Amino acid sequence: MSTLVGLPDIFANTPVELVPSQAIAEFPANTFLESIAIAPDNTLFITNHFEGQIIRIGQDQIPSIHAVISGKATGLAFLPDYELLLTGWNEQGVSTIFKVSAQGVVETLLTIPEASFLNGLTHLIESRYLIADSYRGAIWELDAAQARIHIWLENPLLARTSIDKERPAVNGLKIFNDVLYASNTEKQHIVQIPIVSDAQPGEPTIFIDRVNMDDFAFDVSGNLYGTTHIYNSVVKITRDRKVTTIAQAEQGMAGSTALAFGRAEHDRTSIYVITNGGMSLSLPTGVEPAKVVRLDIGAKGLPLI
Secondary structure (H helix, E strand, O other): OOOOOOOOOOOOOOOEOOOOEEEEEEEEEOOOEEEEEEOOOOOEEEEEOOOOEEEEEOOOOOEEEEEEOOOEEEEEEEOHHHOEEEEEEOOOOOEEEEEEOOOOOEEEEEEOOOOOOEEEEEEEEOOEEEEEEOOOOEEEEEEOOOOEEEEEEEOHHHOOOOOOOOOOOEEEEEEEOOEEEEEEOOOOEEEEEEEEHHHEEOOOEEEEEOOOOOOEEEOOOOOEEEEOEOOOOEEEEOOOOOEEEEEOHHHOOOOEEEEEEOOOHHHOOEEEEEEOOOOOOOEOOEOOEEEEEEEEHHHHOOOOO
């Protein structure tokens, strides 16, 4: 069962073309896997949100703890030399950006009391990164080399419908062909923002609506693959906005939160999906173990990154 009683069935008429799936790792029920980043050697780095952990899964597919913070962990992105940027909260509940070395040593890069809910992040240019603020309805720009941050864009299309809504608004961020795409989970749309001179934002518009999207990634042709979280699935959205479901709860997608493409030469037709087992809205059978699942979309003959 991929959609739940009481939810608007926004994917009721979406075609289903399931791809092969393989469980890579499993964690106890009520583990909230939140974000994933994959290194060039195909090592997976995954945040365990409530435990403040970064989990590492190498070629042996055995999970280990790479780093731990005294707070909550959300988004991940790579810095040069195998280092990581991590967004989250420190032990005082203040929005914080951490830097994590290749050896797993954590340092605080910045605390941002003005931020509300730092979430997904993506590389912009040089040492500049964009970070979603899911409750402020804004995107921050971070200069990681200078440890400086400012608002890149604040706009109603990135915000919640009202401040009492608990679901995140702007959430996942990815760039394709000089356009930033940002999912707004609470409003169930994806925003497109042209990147203009000196990597500044142009006018945001809605790319597609009525899609419950958490995190996502693009293939080389611009097809978007995204996790639907409480809809327990992964969908493909083409450039002409055709939506297809490629994995459902039966393939391990209960509470699908984030995904990323494999980066090794032999693995570029793979998407690695992480889940929370349905913690945000459980299946009728209850909360499942959290999972890391590999989807083989190359089986559909797709050109991938």
